[in-house]
Amino acid sequence: MIKLTQIDKFIESRFQRIFILKGVDLTIQQGEFVTLMGPSGVGKSTLMNIIGLLDQDYEGNYEFDGKSVPAMKDKQRSSLHKAEFGYIFQAYHLIDELTVYENIETPLLYRNVSGSERKSIIADLLDRFKMVAKKDLFPEQLSGGQQQLVGIARAIAGRPRVLLADEPTGNLHSAQAKEIMEVFRELNKEGTTIIQATHARENADYGTRLIEMLDGKIDKDIAI
Numbered sequence: 001m002i003k004l005t006q007i008d009k010f011i012e013s014r015f016q017r018i019f020i021l022k023g024v025d026l027t028i029q030q031g032e033f034v035t036l037m038g039p040s041g042v043g044k045s046t047l048m049n050i051i052g053l054l055d056q057d058y059e060g061n062y063e064f065d066g067k068s069v070p071a072m073k074d075k076q077r078s079s080l081h082k083a084e085f086g087y088i089f090q091a092y093h094l095i096d097e098l099t100v101y102e103n104i105e106t107p108l109l110y111r112n113v114s115g116s117e118r119k120s121i122i123a124d125l126l127d128r129f130k131m132v133a134k135k136d137l138f139p140e141q142l143s144g145g146q147q148q149l150v151g152i153a154r155a156i157a158g159r160p161r162v163l164l165a166d167e168p169t170g171n172l173h174s175a176q177a178k179e180i181m182e183v184f185r186e187l188n189k190e191g192t193t194i195i196q197a198t199h200a201r202e203n204a205d206y207g208t209r210l211i212e213m214l215d216g217k218i219d220k221d222i223a224i
């Protein structure tokens with residue numbers, strides 16, 4: 001599904017080229033649950049942004065479902081991003097002025113999903129995450145764990161095949177973090193491919209594969 005070959009990402013400073021990723025080869029099959037770990041600044045978020053089609057500024061090849069991503073036109077890449085990827089961030093990135101319901105609805109509006117279908121998808125998600133009673137509240141009226149559940153609901157509303165989660169439990173206490181990881185495990189069982197970056201070793205135990213990065217490279221790649 002995802003095949004990265006010899007990916008280099010670098011920035012040009014005045015005197016030298018600084019590599020953020022160097023020679024990364026990585027193949028991820030549909031249905032895997034992959035955890036990226038490694039010290040801060042090692043390139044985890046950079047790699048996830050490349051995988052999620054948010055960063056085009058790199059060298060090497062990236063094939064998604066056998067199609068070369070660098071060869072795609074911007075429009076094609078952007079519709080692929082919208083159709084196939086859901087993104088979850090450490091800092092939730094919910095829209096403060098919108099209710100829980102409206103936050104979950106946003107990506108569906110971009111995808112031109114009909115009103116009745118939107119209602120049914122959101123009702124299912126609210127039910128699944130036990131947030132029905134909270135649907136008219138605003139993000140600031142929720143706990144961190146609840147905000148992250150809304151972030152997940154929003155990310156999966158469009159039924160993406162790949163879920164990218166960048167330090168998704170970084171702001172949560174351990175019980176909330178566990179709840180989020182259980183949701184990921186369930187989504188993965190239903191067939192969603194999950195790629196998470198985390199500093200928490202216990203989060204890796206929910207996955208099927210652990211990749212440790214060092215100095216912009218893959219240092220270890222272990223099946224769990």
Ligand SMILES: Nc1ncnc2c1ncn2[C@@H]1O[C@H](COP(=O)(O)OP(=O)(O)OP(=O)(O)O)[C@@H](O)[C@H]1O
Binds near residue numbers: 011197
């Ligand atoms: N646009 C950019 N310009 C300059 N440096 C950058 C840019 N993007 C990333 N970097 C640098 O690349 C390195 C890798 O960053 P990245 O965010 O991918 O690391 P990370 O492993 O996700 O770290 P963390 O665990 O702290 O989130 C960092 O040293 C960062 O400062």
